[in-house]
Amino acid sequence: MMSDPSSQELSAFVGFSGNPLDRLSELRDDAGKVAALARQDDARSLVFVADTPVLKQGEAGLEAFFTLAEVEALGPRLEQVLLGRTDEATVFATLLRPETAGRAEANGPLAIPGREDLALVDLRSLAAKAQLERPVIAMMAQAKSVLFWHDRHRFCSRCGAPSAMASAGWKRECAACGTQHFPRTDPVVIMLATRGDRCLLGRQARFAPGMYSALAGFLEPGETIEEAVRREVMEEAGIRVGAVTYMASQPWPFPATLMIGCLVEALGDEITVDHTELEDARWFTRAEVQEMLGGEHANGLGAPQPIAIARSLMRVWAFAQIEKF
Ligand SMILES: [Zn+2]
Structure with a gap:
């Protein structure tokens, strides 16, 4: 790591940094290639309900990645975004419909009914307690921010018509007035x-x-x-x-x-x-x-x-x- 110039940067040591993904931005506008990546065996997804990550509870702790078939089994989704590619997998982020999860009691934990094998844990807590590896926390940050944007920008801010996701999740387009909208930071x-x-x-x-x-x-x-x-x-x-x-x-x-x-x-x-x-x-x-x-x-x-x-x-x-x- 000594030869890596980023190892001298303070930013490399702050929380939520160190995202390992190649974001594949050159592929985003090719819907056929993105769909082909999603069909491959090494496709995985991070999963959110509203602002909360959905995780598998394994023997060894929490696990963030789902196969896309596992995602389908969780229920209908609002959006699926291509985050990028690691050495091992193509990584997507999926936003499930908000009614997928609920609370059995008013102040009880958020859960997906009938899925005791899953845990919904907020990202701040996951990061603070280091319950996932740092690179996974960084990918979660990317996923949460872009999914939040989709969730809160479902209508064109110029004309009020519904907008639709484009560019594998890195844009929304309004068919009514032609305006393009890009994720905010x-x-x-x-x-x-x-x-x-x-x-x-x-x-x-x-x-x-x-x-x-x-x-x-x-x-x-x-x-x-x-x-x-x-x-x-x-x-x-x-x-x-x-x-x-x-x-x-x-x-x-x-x-x-x-x-x-x-x-x-x-x-x-x-x-x-x-x-x-x-x-x-x-x-x-x-x-x-x-x-x-x-x-x-x-x-x-x-x-x-x-x-x-x-x-x-x-x-x-x-x-x-x-x-x-
Ligand atoms: Zn519009």
Whole structure:
């Protein structure tokens, strides 16, 4: 791996990265070839009901891949997308109709009736607990984001007529007005503002108790990454910031975001918290961040979980090294 240039990239170590698929984009418009790939013995599919992955519960743990015959047996589907090809298999992603799964009790687990051999487990939990191999988690992220887009874009946003999947799932077309629609990825800037030996972290009310993280916000139309970073830190914490350094990016499939991780130099000390966005924001010393990352902060304060790019940014700044997980 030392000769692989990506092994030096911080992005290679963040959660949901490391997707091994050749996306076969040159084949997407050839429906005959895509159908032929689906008929081959090495065709497999990841399966979702709404936003939730469907998994096989085997002796050795959870298994994500279904043969296409197994997918057919699960019931009618909304869409099937060609994700790409690994060394072993052509991989599709299938979105089953939402009524395929349900809950026996109001607060019970989501399940497919009569299929006790299957488990429906949300992707955040699968990734956080590393219940599948990293490359499979990355393929799941691709599948979840593109299937989410199909599920929420069934009608043309220009004229309101129903749209239809095309290009093996990488486009939708409107027959009524001719508009083509492409899957969305929404960019979010996430940044660690630093000043000397301290960095700025904030917490939202919905965070786990005591957890502090890097500030973040959606990049808006007409903005550079650097402009979005400077605007967000000013809006959320009232801190003017200068030079922005890009560090890493991360596909974040909740639902279809690209996190753009940066370090940025703060030009002032005095924080004014925007309480509509944040419960608190304050400066932390490097030693304190090291304790938070190690789970040994005296007041019980903590850092985001390892799948979060915010933790990678904090780790790089606090220890000047990449944290593998
Ligand atoms: Zn239309």
